[in-house]
Amino acid sequence: MANATNGRNIAIVTGSALGLGYELTRGLIERGWLVAGIDFNAERQSELSAELSSEQYRAFVGDVSDEAFVKDSVAKIAALGHIDLLINNAGQPSFKVPAAYEGADIDRCLKGLKGMMLWSVAVLRADHESDLKIANVMSTAATRGNANESVYCAAKWGEKGYTQSLKAAYKGTSVKIVGVYPGGIDTAFYRDSHDYVSEAKQHTFMNAGELADVVLFNLLSEANLTVSDILIERNYV
Template structure:
C-alpha cells in the first residue's frame, strides 16, 4: 500500500529551505503527502527524518536535469495521482548590468528550465487532467529592476511560460496559477549582500506568512481558481 494512501499528493521544488520548506511543511500540516525536490542532500535527509515516510519523500538532484526529472516524476506517479505541482526552486543573481557573466545567466536559467521540465513531465504523468500547477516567480517578473537585469529576464520568461500554459489548458481540469511574491526574508540573498543588505533582507516578508497566504489561495474547497497571486509586504 502506498505511504500516501488517502492523501492528496503535491510536488514542491526547492523544498529544503525558505519558502519551499514552508510550503511543504504547511501542506503536510493540511494532510497532504509532499514529494520534496532539492539538491541539498543533508537538509533532505533531515526533512525525511522529521516528517516520516507517510508524509514526505525526498528527491535529491538538479531541477534542470531532465533525466532526474523524468525518474522522479515516474516514482511519484507510482505513489498516486499528482494533484499539485509547485515550481518554487530557483537561484538569484543580482549584479550591475556590466558585471554579469555567462555563469550568472546559466544560474538564473535553471529556474526557467526546471519549471518547464517539471510541468511537462507532471502533465504527462497525470494525463493532462486534474492537476494544479503553481509557478512561484517574483515581482521581478512584472517590472524591470536596476541590478537584476538577468534575473528579471528569466522571471519574465517564466511569466511567459506560465501565461502560455494557461492559454493551452483554458477550460480544462488543468489549472495554472502564477505566484508573484516580493522580497522574502530567507537565505536566498546570501550571495548578494552587496546589493541586498541584511538589514534590508530582514525587512522583507516572512516565508511562513507568505506560504500561508499562497496556500490559502491554492488549496481550498471552493469551486474556483485564483489565477494570479501578487503579494507584496506591508511597509511600516
C-alpha cells in the same frame, strides 16, 4: 482533487528544503498532504527525511533542470498515485549591475526556467493532462525591470511567459495554472548579495511562513473558482 496514498493528496514542491519551499512543504504536510520534495541540498533532504515519516515526505535529491532526474523522479512519484499539485518553486538568484554579469550567472538563473518547463511537462504527461493544479512561484521581478537584476528579471519574465502560455493552452480544462509573484522574502536567498540588499533591509521583507500560508490558502481553496494570479507585496515600513 484525487486522494493519494492512505487518503493523502500528493504534491510535488521543487526547492523544498529551505526558505519558502520548506514553508510550503510544511504547510501542505500540516494539511494532510504527502509531499515529494525536490532539492539539490542532500544534507537538508536527509534531515527532513529523518524528521518526517514517509507518509508525509519523500525526498528527491538532484538538479531540477536535469531532464533524466526529472523524468525518473516523476515516474516514482506517479507510482504512488495521482499527482494533484505541482509547485515550481526552485530558482537561484543573481543580483549584479548589468555589466558585471557573466555566462555562469545566466546559466544559474535559467535553471529555474528550464526546471519549471521540465517538471510541468513531466507531471502533465503523468497525469494525462487532467485534474492537476500547477503553481509557478516567480517573483515581482517578473512584473517589472530592476536595475541590479537584469538577468534575474529576464529569467522571471520568461517564467511568466511560460505560465501565461500554459493558462491559454489549458483554459476550460481540469488543469489549472496559477502564477505566484511574491516580493522580497526574509530568507537566505539574498545571503551572497548584501552589497545590494543589506541585512537590515532584508529583515523588513516578508516572513516565509506567513507568505506560505497566504499562497496555500488560495491554492487549496475548495471554492468553485481558481485564483489564477497571486501577487503579494510586503508592507513597507
